[in-house]
């Protein structure tokens with residue numbers, strides 16, 4: 294069985310002294326994703342997978358929101374346009390699968406397969422962010438302190454809203470995604 298969490302102790306997946314705070318923050322969340330994917334893969338019963346997946350869906354929504362609203366725009370144009378565009382497309386696929394899985398009953402025959410594919414896509418995506426995008430991003434001449442503060446504020450808002458309503462509302466981002474995906 295794969296053990297993705299262990300990979301956080303290797304190479305560029307580790308949080309390093311050279312990582313500015315926004316990058317370190319996103320990497321710490323990547324570590325949580327890897328741990329959740331490992332736990333989902335290790336769970337034997339569908340209802341156990343579903344309970345762990347609820348944390349994954351919530352973290353995914355918050356993490357993608359911080360990246361798309363704050364981190365990606367801050368570093369876009371610093372030689373990272375292709376990486377960011379690829380990241381946006383991968384986020385869209387993750388969002389789509391995550392919403393599908395959330396709406397499914399865990400007894401559905403495809404539940405485990407959809408969740409497994411989401412885990413594979415997610416690990417591929419965060420590997421690329423750690424190994425490619427973040428290595429370049431940390432050289433960017435941007436105000437990392439301001440980016441970290443903006444991310445922290447937005448995350449606090451998302452968490453407060455989740456505690457209050459059980460949902461994380463991201464209407465502006467949702468509108469951007471809809472526009473991006475309009476065919």
Ligand SMILES: [Fe+2]
Nearest residue numbers: 360380418422
């Ligand atoms: Fe991402």
Ligand SMILES: [Fe+2]
Nearest residue numbers: 319360419422
């Ligand atoms: Fe990420």
